[in-house]
Amino acid sequence: MHLKDIKAPSDIKHLKPKELKALACEIRAFLAESIPKTGGHLSPNLGIVELTIALHYVFDSPKDGIIFDVGHQAYTHKILTGRLNQFDTLRQTDGLSGYINYKESIHDIWESGHAGSSLSALVGYIYAKKLKGEQGHGVAVIGDASITNGMAFEALNLLGSERDKRGIIILNDNKMSISKSVGAVSRTLARIRSMALFIKIKRFWEAVLPKFMLNFLSYIKRGVRSFFQTNNIFEDLGYMYLGPIDGHNIKSMIHLFERVKRLKKSVVIHVLTKKGMGHKDAQDDVIGNFHGVSKKEASIPGISWSLLVAKIIEQIQEKERTFVVMPAMTVGAQFIDFVKKYPDRFVDVGIAEEHAATMAASLAHQGIKVFLPLYSTFSQRAFDQILNDIARPNHHVVIGIDRAGIVGEDGATHQGLFDVSMFHLMPNMKIAMPYDDKDAAGIFAYAFFGQSNPMAIRYPRGKTCFDIEQDALSLDIIKPSWTYLDKGNHLAFISYGPSLDLLLSVKKSLNLDCDVINARFIKPMDLNVLNEVLSAGKKLFVYEEGSDSGSLYPQILKHMAKHNYKNDIRSMSITDQVVEHGHYEDVLKKTHMDQQAVINALKGWV
Numbered sequence: 001m002h003l004k005d006i007k008a009p010s011d012i013k014h015l016k017p018k019e020l021k022a023l024a025c026e027i028r029a030f031l032a033e034s035i036p037k038t039g040g041h042l043s044p045n046l047g048i049v050e051l052t053i054a055l056h057y058v059f060d061s062p063k064d065g066i067i068f069d070v071g072h073q074a075y076t077h078k079i080l081t082g083r084l085n086q087f088d089t090l091r092q093t094d095g096l097s098g099y100i101n102y103k104e105s106i107h108d109i110w111e112s113g114h115a116g117s118s119l120s121a122l123v124g125y126i127y128a129k130k131l132k133g134e135q136g137h138g139v140a141v142i143g144d145a146s147i148t149n150g151m152a153f154e155a156l157n158l159l160g161s162e163r164d165k166r167g168i169i170i171l172n173d174n175k176m177s178i179s180k181s182v183g184a185v186s187r188t189l190a191r192i193r194s195m196a197l198f199i200k201i202k203r204f205w206e207a208v209l210p211k212f213m214l215n216f217l218s219y220i221k222r223g224v225r226s227f228f229q230t231n232n233i234f235e236d237l238g239y240m241y242l243g244p245i246d247g248h249n250i251k252s253m254i255h256l257f258e259r260v261k262r263l264k265k266s267v268v269i270h271v272l273t274k275k276g277m278g279h280k281d282a283q284d285d286v287i288g289n290f291h292g293v294s295k296k297e298a299s300i301p302g303i304s305w306s307l308l309v310a311k312i313i314e315q316i317q318e319k320e321r322t323f324v325v326m327p328a329m330t331v332g333a334q335f336i337d338f339v340k341k342y343p344d345r346f347v348d349v350g351i352a353e354e355h356a357a358t359m360a361a362s363l364a365h366q367g368i369k370v371f372l373p374l375y376s377t378f379s380q381r382a383f384d385q386i387l388n389d390i391a392r393p394n395h396h397v398v399i400g401i402d403r404a405g406i407v408g409e410d411g412a413t414h415q416g417l418f419d420v421s422m423f424h425l426m427p428n429m430k431i432a433m434p435y436d437d438k439d440a441a442g443i444f445a446y447a448f449f450g451q452s453n454p455m456a457i458r459y460p461r462g463k464t465c466f467d468i469e470q471d472a473l474s475l476d477i478i479k480p481s482w483t484y485l486d487k488g489n490h491l492a493f494i495s496y497g498p499s500l501d502l503l504l505s506v507k508k509s510l511n512l513d514c515d516v517i518n519a520r521f522i523k524p525m526d527l528n529v530l531n532e533v534l535s536a537g538k539k540l541f542v543y544e545e546g547s548d549s550g551s552l553y554p555q556i557l558k559h560m561a562k563h564n565y566k567n568d569i570r571s572m573s574i575t576d577q578v579v580e581h582g583h584y585e586d587v588l589k590k591t592h593m594d595q596q597a598v599i600n601a602l603k604g605w606v
C-alpha cells in the first residue's frame, strides 16, 4: 500500500502486521524528509508513528474520538486521515495547520495548541457521548510532560472517580518535554519504567493465561503488584494501569488496545516511545533542538529577541542576584547558557504556567528579584495567578512576554495578541515593549532596579539587529517615557515594538510630515509626550499588533475625553478575530495590518 492511497483510516484496517510495519517506515521516511522543508515539529512526530497507526487500526475514528494533547504530534494522524498531499503546505499561509484543526478533518476532534487540555477534553467527550446516547470510545494521547500539567491532573481527578464512564488515556512517554521532562511525576514514571522485570513477568502471564483467569487476576492484581512494586499513581487514582508497552511495536499495541476496548474501567496505557525515532540527530537530542525545526531560509542578520532578553537577564543577574522561574520553555526562550552559568538561579517548573506565576509571587514576597518568562499565548493560562497573586498585592515580578504579536506559522492557538488587554486591566501592573536592543536593556534595567511594581515586558518572535559579538548592552535605566523616532507637524504615528519600523516606512513612502512616536511604555503612558502632541492639535494614528481592548488606543481616548482634547484620532489593531497560521507578512496582510493597509487607511485623511 502506498501512502498516497490512504484517504481514511479504514484504508489501513486490512493490512497485516508486516504491512503496518512497512507503512510506519514509509511514514517516518516521509516525515523526516518533508518536515525540514516546511518547518514543523520533527521529534514528537517521528516518535509517535507506530502508536498512531495502532490507534487508527484498532479504533474507528471519528465514531471513536482520538484526542491529541497540544496537537503538535498529530502528523501521522493527518496522513492516515487523508492529508498527505497537503504536507508541502504544512504551516504555510492557507496550508495545513501544524496542529489539530477542526476545519481540516472530521477526524480532528480536539483543537488546543496549549498543553494539558486533552484529558479534560476526553472527559467532556465521554460525557457528551453518554448524554447523546452515542456509541464509541474516547481516547486521549498525552505526553509525559503534558500530563504533569495542573489541568491534566484536574481531569484525572474527576475521571478516576467516575464509575459509569470509561476513558482511554494513552500516556506517550518519551522522557522528554521539549527538553528533558522535569519534576516528581517524571521521576515516578521513570520508576514505573524501571520495573522491567515485573512487566516481563506480567506479559508472560498475559500471553499464557486464559481470559477468565486474567479477569480474576485483575481483581487481585493490586495486591500482587504491590508485592513487586510500590504504589502506582494512576491505580491509586482509580485507573487501570497497563504497561509500560513498547510504543514502536505495532503488533503488541494492537493486541493491547483490542483488549482495552472491552474494559469497563478508565485506563491509563503507558506507552514508551523514542522521541525523534529513526533520525539519528533527533534521537540523540537531549536539549530539544529537534522538537521543532525551521525551514531553511536566507539567514537574517541579528539575534532573536528571546536571546537578547536572555543576555540582558544574564547581565542583570551579574549586577544583582535574581531568580528565573521558567515554565518548560528553556530552549525556546534561549536560556540554555543562563542555566549553565547560574544553575542555582533558575528552575524549570515544567508545563505549569499557573504554578510558575504563584511561585514567582511568593519568591518576590520574600524579597527575591524574580524573572518569569512566558510566551504571550501561554501567559493566558496564568491570568488569575498573575492578577490575584502578583498584581493585586503589587509583587515585584518582572514578566517577560515572549512571542508577543503575530507569531506566524504556529497559528491561531499561539498568537500573542491578547496580553496587553489582559495585563492592562490588572492593578499595579506596568507594561512595556522595547523598539530595539537599547530600549530593551534600559527597560529591563528599569523593571529590576528602577521600580518595584509587577511589570510585563513584551518582545516579538522575530530577530533584532544586535551583534552579539560586537555590541554591548547598557543597563542604563529608561524611565517610563516615550520617544520620537521622527518628528513632523500635522500627524503623530503612535505605536510600540518593531511595528514602528512599518510606520517609519509608511512615513517615508508617503513623504508625510508626521511624528513617529515610540510608545515603549504602554502602561503607564508618557503623558508629557501625549499632551505635547494633543495640544499641538495633531491628528493621531495608533497602530497596535494585537487586540485593542484595553490597549493603548482606548487609553488615549479616555485621556482625551477626560481632558477634553478634540484631536482627530484613528487606530489599527487586530481586534475580535481569530488569526490563523501563515507567514508573518501574509498574516499582516490578511489582518489588514500591512504597510499598504496603513496607506489605504490614511488616504483622504492626511
Ligand SMILES: Cc1ncc(C[n+]2csc(CCOP(=O)(O)OP(=O)(O)O)c2C)c(N)n1
Pocket: 044, 070, 072, 073, 113, 114, 115, 116, 142, 143, 144, 145, 146, 147, 172, 174, 176, 177, 178, 275, 328, 329, 351, 352, 353, 378, 381
Ligand atoms: C500551556 C503550554 N505551555 C507550553 C507549551 C509549549 N510546548 C509545546 S509541546 C511541549 C512539550 C510537550 O511534551 P510532551 O507532552 O512530553 O509531548 P512530546 O512533545 O514529548 O511528545 C511544550 C512545553 C504549550 N504548548 N502549552
